[in-house]
Amino acid sequence: MAETRVINGSEILIECLKEQGVKTVFGYPGGAILNIYDALYKHQDEITHILTSHEQGAAHAADGYARATGKVGVCLATSGPGATNLVTGIATAYMDSIPVVAITCNVGVSLLGKDSFQEIDIAGVTMPITKYNFIVKDIKKLAYTVRRAFAIAQSGRPGPVLIDITKDVTAAEYEYTPQEPEPVKRQTDTIQEKDIETALEMIRNAKKPFILVGGGAVLSDASEELRTLAHRIQAPVADTLMGKGAFDGEDELYTGMVGMHGTKTSNFGITECDLLIVAGARFSDRVIGNASKFAKNAQILHIDVDPAEINKNIRAQASVVGDLKLVLRKLNARLDPVNHDEWVAHIERLKDMYPLRYDKTQLTGPYIMETLDEITRGDAVIVTEVGQHQMWAAQYYKYKKPRRFLTSGGLGTMGYGLGAAIGAKMGCGDMGCPDMPVFNIAGDGCFRMNMNEIATAARYGIPVIQVVVNNHVLGMVRQWQTLFYGKRYSHTVLNDAVDFVKLAEAMGAKGYRVTKKEELKPVLLEAMALNAPVVIDCQINCDDKVYPMVSPGAPIQDAFDDTDLKIR
Numbered sequence: 001m002a003e004t005r006v007i008n009g010s011e012i013l014i015e016c017l018k019e020q021g022v023k024t025v026f027g028y029p030g031g032a033i034l035n036i037y038d039a040l041y042k043h044q045d046e047i048t049h050i051l052t053s054h055e056q057g058a059a060h061a062a063d064g065y066a067r068a069t070g071k072v073g074v075c076l077a078t079s080g081p082g083a084t085n086l087v088t089g090i091a092t093a094y095m096d097s098i099p100v101v102a103i104t105c106n107v108g109v110s111l112l113g114k115d116s117f118q119e120i121d122i123a124g125v126t127m128p129i130t131k132y133n134f135i136v137k138d139i140k141k142l143a144y145t146v147r148r149a150f151a152i153a154q155s156g157r158p159g160p161v162l163i164d165i166t167k168d169v170t171a172a173e174y175e176y177t178p179q180e181p182e183p184v185k186r187q188t189d190t191i192q193e194k195d196i197e198t199a200l201e202m203i204r205n206a207k208k209p210f211i212l213v214g215g216g217a218v219l220s221d222a223s224e225e226l227r228t229l230a231h232r233i234q235a236p237v238a239d240t241l242m243g244k245g246a247f248d249g250e251d252e253l254y255t256g257m258v259g260m261h262g263t264k265t266s267n268f269g270i271t272e273c274d275l276l277i278v279a280g281a282r283f284s285d286r287v288i289g290n291a292s293k294f295a296k297n298a299q300i301l302h303i304d305v306d307p308a309e310i311n312k313n314i315r316a317q318a319s320v321v322g323d324l325k326l327v328l329r330k331l332n333a334r335l336d337p338v339n340h341d342e343w344v345a346h347i348e349r350l351k352d353m354y355p356l357r358y359d360k361t362q363l364t365g366p367y368i369m370e371t372l373d374e375i376t377r378g379d380a381v382i383v384t385e386v387g388q389h390q391m392w393a394a395q396y397y398k399y400k401k402p403r404r405f406l407t408s409g410g411l412g413t414m415g416y417g418l419g420a421a422i423g424a425k426m427g428c429g430d431m432g433c434p435d436m437p438v439f440n441i442a443g444d445g446c447f448r449m450n451m452n453e454i455a456t457a458a459r460y461g462i463p464v465i466q467v468v469v470n471n472h473v474l475g476m477v478r479q480w481q482t483l484f485y486g487k488r489y490s491h492t493v494l495n496d497a498v499d500f501v502k503l504a505e506a507m508g509a510k511g512y513r514v515t516k517k518e519e520l521k522p523v524l525l526e527a528m529a530l531n532a533p534v535v536i537d538c539q540i541n542c543d544d545k546v547y548p549m550v551s552p553g554a555p556i557q558d559a560f561d562d563t564d565l566k567i568r
Helices: 009-019 031-042 055-069 087-095 122-129 139-154 167-171 193-205 215-219 223-232 264-272 324-333 341-353 365-376 388-396 417-430 444-450 453-460 475-484 500-506 517-530 562-567
Strands: 005-008 024-028 048-051 073-077 100-106 132-136 161-166 173-176 209-213 237-239 254-257 275-279 299-304 318-321 381-384 438-443 465-470 510-514 534-539
Touching: 005 009, 009 031, 009 139, 009 167, 009 173, 024 055, 024 417, 031 073, 031 100, 031 167, 048 417, 048 453, 055 073, 055 087, 055 100, 055 417, 055 444, 087 100, 087 122, 100 122, 100 139, 100 167, 122 132, 122 161, 132 139, 139 161, 139 173, 161 167, 193 275, 193 299, 193 318, 193 324, 209 223, 209 264, 223 324, 237 264, 254 264, 254 341, 254 388, 264 341, 299 324, 365 388, 365 438, 365 465, 365 517, 381 388, 381 417, 388 438, 388 465, 388 475, 417 438, 417 444, 417 453, 438 444, 444 465, 465 500, 465 517, 500 510, 500 534, 510 517, 517 534
Parallel strands: 024 048, 024 073, 073 100, 100 161, 132 161, 209 237, 209 275, 237 254, 275 299, 299 318, 381 438, 438 465, 465 534, 510 534
Antiparallel strands: 005 173
């Protein structure tokens, strides 16, 4: 029988984290959370704490840790501004269904609601952007709450959970009895036999099936089941930004990303198919374009763990609600191989007609990503910020496995990547693959947002490689200004005196500057060999664009590139 001890609330929290298998946490101390940090000091041999430069960096690091490992990421912050600085990171995790437990501390119970120093109702603030949140004012409820938070974060559709603990609870003493964590069960009770039968009938009757893979396929670890389905029914496969790596980017059935900056092959294929099987995707506006014209020739079969997503943005003719991996297993077990050679051959012709193209005479974002893919053989964790570089990273690196592409898809958070890269690198170490290269791809505008986390990487010797795709402008916003706002570049030019190489060296990292194509590969290889934090400032042209592109509100089949613009 497990031994019961009387310990204080901070010790109870640490013991509960250890129960959950937590090895690394990210955070920043302050007055209200001092008792917990005192407990962390005593347990530093069991739980590694990474002190980030800013609480937002801690939230993004916990997020990156969770995405890279599939485990729950944990971040800590004190009351007031410490807690509110986590908000953007919590919202980022919420929009992309990432399991994070954010632990904050607040003023004592007697001071709550009195506008006390550094008091904020963080539970109220985060209610719309968490899967669930708790405020613990009674030490008797602390252990139960922590255990419930981890269970909620991981179950069904994952998401962030916040626990706010009053300072007096962290100091009070109570009985603690060790407990095994609740097993996280895959959601099966919503999988209805009639829905499976309908799905099977639709798949068997389809002449031109197409599969769209979303982030749910990554979260469900459904890669093998997806590959089996696609090859059994000879269906081409496209992915959303969040679905990258769930289906092998080098598979002959893969057509590329779909949507605003998707390939023409994927956009045309979805428009022409007669059955669209949607696996763990939520029909984001950046994916579907004009909703009234999306996949109008197709019946839609939507498979998702969250019933709220069914018929929310796009009407589906049929759906199966439940864990994607288990649904696909049920379908695969009852499907015989089908021949769709003519349809697949048509998609191959589209690939030949509409390859991704870029200027190969100079250093560009696509060239950077293709070179990275070449030297890592597609076996690295690629983290991104948000903007043009993010799209190039999605288009030109071939992701063969899930959890190798980490990006803020739903919220589009500039400043996400560097903290997330630090979290991912720590996660790789905890998962037994410390030599896995981790790159953060950033534009110069995004890098400025949270570049202080280079100091964090340097402090702990965390060997993340920061690639700055530096065009001296806010590239994606400028692209829109060029195409839709008459080239009125309102506050998008960043052509100032900031020197990222000197900045890297000032923070304790190694800095490089790359201005020509031929300089890139040697610098990347040297950076990887250093096993230290590195910043590589890659200077590209400010007028480089991400193509193909779909205009806002247009149907995805209206994708255009620079050649189309010249013809127009």
